[in-house]
Amino acid sequence: MDPMAAIKQTFFQECEEQLVELESGLLRMEDGDDDLETVNAVFRAVHSIKGGAGAFGFDELVEFVHVFETTLDLIRSAKLAATPAVTKTLLRASDVLADLVRAAREDGSADAGAVKVIADELSALLGGAPRHGDDDGKVSVEALDFQPVCISLDSIFDIGEPEAPATQDFIVRFKPSAGLYAKANESLRLLRELGSLGEMSVECDISEIPQLTELDPEGAYLCWTIRLTTTASEAEVREVFEFVEWDCELSVETADVGKLLEALQESLEPHEAPEAPVAVAEPKQTSVAIDPAPASFAAPSDEHPAAAKAESAKGEGSGSVQATIRVDLDRVDRLINLVGELVINQAMLSQRVSEAGLSRASSVVIGLDELEQLTRDIQDSVMAIRAQPVKPVFQRMSRTVREVASMTGKAVRLVMDGETTEVDKTVIERLTDPLTHMIRNAVDHGIEKAEDRIAAGKPEEGSLRLSATHRSGRIVIEVADDGAGINRARVRQIAVSKGLIPAEANLTDDEIDNLIFLPGFSTASSVSNISGRGVGMDVVKRAIQALGGRISISSVPGRGSTFSMSLPLTLAVLDGMVVTVGGQTLVIPLTAIIETLQPKKESVHELGTGSRVIATRNTFTPLIDVGAVLLYRDEPIEPTSQVALLVESESGAKCALLVDAIQGQRQVVIKSLETNYGHVHGIAAATILGDGRVALILDVDAIVARPRADMIVAEMPAAAE
Amino acid sequence: MSKTILTVDDSRTMREMLMLALSDAGFSVVQAEDGVHGLEVLEKATPDVIVTDINMPRMDGFGFIEGVRRHEKHRGVPILVLTTESDGEKKDRARRAGATGWIVKPFNPVKLVDAIRRVAV
Numbered sequence: 058m059d060p061m062a063a064i065k066q067t068f069f070q071e072c073e074e075q076l077v078e079l080e081s082g083l084l085r086m087e088d089g090d091d092d093l094e095t096v097n098a099v100f101r102a103v104h105s106i107k108g109g110a111g112a113f114g115f116d117e118l119v120e121f122v123h124v125f126e127t128t129l130d131l132i133r134s135a136k137l138a139a140t141p142a143v144t145k146t147l148l149r150a151s152d153v154l155a156d157l158v159r160a161a162r163e164d165g166s167a168d169a170g171a172v173k174v175i176a177d178e179l180s181a182l183l184g185g186a187p188r189h190g191d192d193d194g195k196v197s198v199e200a201l202d203f204q205p206v207c208i209s210l211d212s213i214f215d216i217g218e219p220e221a222p223a224t225q226d227f228i229v230r231f232k233p234s235a236g237l238y239a240k241a242n243e244s245l246r247l248l249r250e251l252g253s254l255g256e257m258s259v260e261c262d263i264s265e266i267p268q269l270t271e272l273d274p275e276g277a278y279l280c281w282t283i284r285l286t287t288t289a290s291e292a293e294v295r296e297v298f299e300f301v302e303w304d305c306e307l308s309v310e311t312a313d314v315g316k317l318l319e320a321l322q323e324s325l326e327p328h329e330a331p332e333a334p335v336a337v338a339e340p341k342q343t344s345v346a347i348d349p350a351p352a353s354f355a356a357p358s359d360e361h362p363a364a365a366k367a368e369s370a371k372g373e374g375s376g377s378v379q380a381t382i383r384v385d386l387d388r389v390d391r392l393i394n395l396v397g398e399l400v401i402n403q404a405m406l407s408q409r410v411s412e413a414g415l416s417r418a419s420s421v422v423i424g425l426d427e428l429e430q431l432t433r434d435i436q437d438s439v440m441a442i443r444a445q446p447v448k449p450v451f452q453r454m455s456r457t458v459r460e461v462a463s464m465t466g467k468a469v470r471l472v473m474d475g476e477t478t479e480v481d482k483t484v485i486e487r488l489t490d491p492l493t494h495m496i497r498n499a500v501d502h503g504i505e506k507a508e509d510r511i512a513a514g515k516p517e518e519g520s521l522r523l524s525a526t527h528r529s530g531r532i533v534i535e536v537a538d539d540g541a542g543i544n545r546a547r548v549r550q551i552a553v554s555k556g557l558i559p560a561e562a563n564l565t566d567d568e569i570d571n572l573i574f575l576p577g578f579s580t581a582s583s584v585s586n587i588s589g590r591g592v593g594m595d596v597v598k599r600a601i602q603a604l605g606g607r608i609s610i611s612s613v614p615g616r617g618s619t620f621s622m623s624l625p626l627t628l629a630v631l632d633g634m635v636v637t638v639g640g641q642t643l644v645i646p647l648t649a650i651i652e653t654l655q656p657k658k659e660s661v662h663e664l665g666t667g668s669r670v671i672a673t674r675n676t677f678t679p680l681i682d683v684g685a686v687l688l689y690r691d692e693p694i695e696p697t698s699q700v701a702l703l704v705e706s707e708s709g710a711k712c713a714l715l716v717d718a719i720q721g722q723r724q725v726v727i728k729s730l731e732t733n734y735g736h737v738h739g740i741a742a743a744t745i746l747g748d749g750r751v752a753l754i755l756d757v758d759a760i761v762a763r764p765r766a767d768m769i770v771a772e773m774p775a776a777a778e
Numbered sequence: 779m780s781k782t783i784l785t786v787d788d789s790r791t792m793r794e795m796l797m798l799a800l801s802d803a804g805f806s807v808v809q810a811e812d813g814v815h816g817l818e819v820l821e822k823a824t825p826d827v828i829v830t831d832i833n834m835p836r837m838d839g840f841g842f843i844e845g846v847r848r849h850e851k852h853r854g855v856p857i858l859v860l861t862t863e864s865d866g867e868k869k870d871r872a873r874r875a876g877a878t879g880w881i882v883k884p885f886n887p888v889k890l891v892d893a894i895r896r897v898a899v
Contacts, residue, residue, distance in 0.1 A: 105833075109789060300897070
């Protein structure tokens with residue numbers, strides 16, 4: 058990749074981080090945190106974005122960030138109070154900033170109107186027009202950078218003629234003070250640079266050098282007079298001394314005037330000499346006057362080239378060591394893949410050894426046990442590399458809440474919990490959209506309008522709680538609102554009117570709540586531009602399922618609803634039940650299995666179409682012969698000779714899968730079938746077992762969804778029949 | 779022997795840019811993320827020139843410059859400050875803290891290397 062493109066990528070990554078930092082800082086400020094470090098962190102975040110944006114020429118971004126930064130700087134220097142109204146504006150500005158960053162990244166443009174509104178609000182906070190070139194909230198005169206420019210009259214009059222570089226003579230007088238050296242500037246370098254402008258003759262005045270005993274090794278005693286013949290302008294000559302103009306006496310004159318002055322000075326010299334000031338040392342420099350080992354202000358490498366070389370080489374190595382490193386995701390995935398292979402290999406080895414009939418006490422077996430432990434540790438550690446806190450996603454939600462709340466005119470407070478909970482990066486990335494949708498829904502539909510809330514005796518401000526926890530090897534994310542809860546009568550009515558359920562269906566509260574996940578269900582009477590957008594909770598559910606997760610809802614009328622999502626911590630390994638079907642070994646994801654049954658003759662019922670159902674817990678569940686579905690066998694099998702696994706597909710449909718036998722439960726490394734072979738209906742992926750054989754991982758959803766026509770009838774509660 | 783430059787900047791973007799520009803120009807580059815880190819790095823590295831940002835967490839550029847100027851071994855190392863715009867006030871504070879010179883952001887690689895050559899012998 059082009060290095061600049063790579064850096065640009067870094068810039069956008071960093072922007073994302075800074076935006077998170079910015080928002081969390083602003084949210085803390087909103088909560089009344091007036092710690093200076095918080096304000097500083099917020100300022101730095103914005104400042105840092107500005108730096109990079111400037112370097113890449115994102116002008117629109119720079120312009121906005123500048124106003125933003127200036128406002129923050131006023132707060133930082135306590136010239137502007139961070140009142141709730143101000144922090145609200147700043148939060149909205151951070152949203153706009155995020156939009157502008159995105160626009161810059163996607164080569165698009167942000168909503169200019171929105172940008173202007175906020176920019177104007179910020180400018181209003183600044184008390185007028187946005188200031189420029191003013192990082193510290195004070196008007197800086199130097200920002201204008203005035204420098205006298207020498208205009209040669211000759212060049213003006215000779216415009217028509219070919220450019221003959223006009224030279225002129227300058228007399229430069231340069232008397233450094235000790236401060237110049239203390240700041241690691243060097244007269245020799247300055248003189249050399251001056252010399253590069255043209256021809257020069259240098260005179261050094263050594264008259265002020267004292268006796269050795271009185272000599273301050275860090276003092277400044279020399280003074281130079283330089284005659285320079287150059288085509289450069291006076292400004293260019295002065296620029297050589299740009300860094301040192303405060304630490305020296307400097308005069309630059311054109312030679313004619315110079316000569317005159319020289320003559321004048323010569324006539325005055327006798328009077329001036331006695332009071333000629335010695336180095337105007339800065340006070341702090343005087344305290345370090347006598348140093349037994351005078352520091353050379355030349356680069357140290359000049360003193361001990363060999364040692365310096367060795368040290369700098371050492372330094373390069375150690376200097377680049379940082380607390381974190383950034384690694385390309387592909388590399389991590391490759392590593393994860395390799396560790397997956399290692400796990401498989403180790404399992405194969407274990408199996409071979411146990412087949413060889415070695416005693417458990419033999420050193421080979423003991424060594425192998427240790428290897429197994431290590432392998433598992435390595436696997437966990439490698440998985441942890443991909444694990445990231447959910448914080449950035451959560452933080453993004455606070456913006457969604459703000460936007461939807463302001464659009465609907467509601468007051469909503471987002472409370473976050475467990476933001477540091479870690480989960481696989483891919484899971485995090487794919488969590489944003491469904492979560493955004495759920496949050497929108499919760500604010501739009503869940504939380505009531507202020508007047509309704511007051512009437513119901515609730516605080517005017519609605520509360521939305523977003524939490525993450527680890528529970529039995531999975532991450533559970535909950536979105537809980539304290540709104541009105543699900544209006545079950547209404548949900549039912551809609552479901553009936555949309556033909557999703559029969560009018561006479563007898564459903565439990567829980568079943569009614571879960572109707573909102575059905576495709577085609579949308580409670581909003583008109584599709585609002587907030588939660589609407591034509592997608593419903595079914596899309597959310599599918600997205601969660603695609604991640605191997607489940608979503609459920611619980612709702613208490615008048616008290617609010619809680620959506621709960623349970624997701625795998627990683628997408629690279631899976632807990633599975635290893636089963637045998639028609640002589641083949643298959644793996645069924647453990648998360649899909651509810652229970653295992655031994656089908657009894659009297660509980661299996663034939664339906665006319667040739668399909669069968671099994672009665673369990675007062676309901677009839679379709680019975681599916683996995684062997685037949687996957688075409689391992691043609692003849693129908695006798696269910697009583699089989700084991701039935703009661704599974705629930707991610708869409709909530711239950712079904713019993715017939716398998717020959719259960720081998721056991723195992724963690725397997727998921728190998729994509731698509732990348733190596735192609736998609737096979739009913740098969741989600743493959744894995745390699747300990748004995749080296751490939752086992753297919755069953756796609757429970759596809760298997761369950763297959764005989765859908767039968768299922769709808771069968772899923773009706775048995776009592777209703 | 780190529781000269782070693784220590785860059786101190788909390789922005790990864792800036793660090794990468796500096797790294798690119800400086801290594802392209804043939805310098806060895808050592809990097810630090812803030813003032814505190816910069817002073818730590820100085821315990822091991824011997825840079826010929828230091829380029830530092832001002833706004834940084836933990837220890838800002840002013841604190842860092844003062845730290846270097848008090849450093850027994852490194853107080854004579856030229857320090858260039860990265861400032862935004864030609865911010866007079868910050869330039870001034872940096873100068874009082876002991877900065878050798880400055881580079882105005884957004885810098886271009888030529889200006890950057892030029893400024894370094896100006897202060898390094």
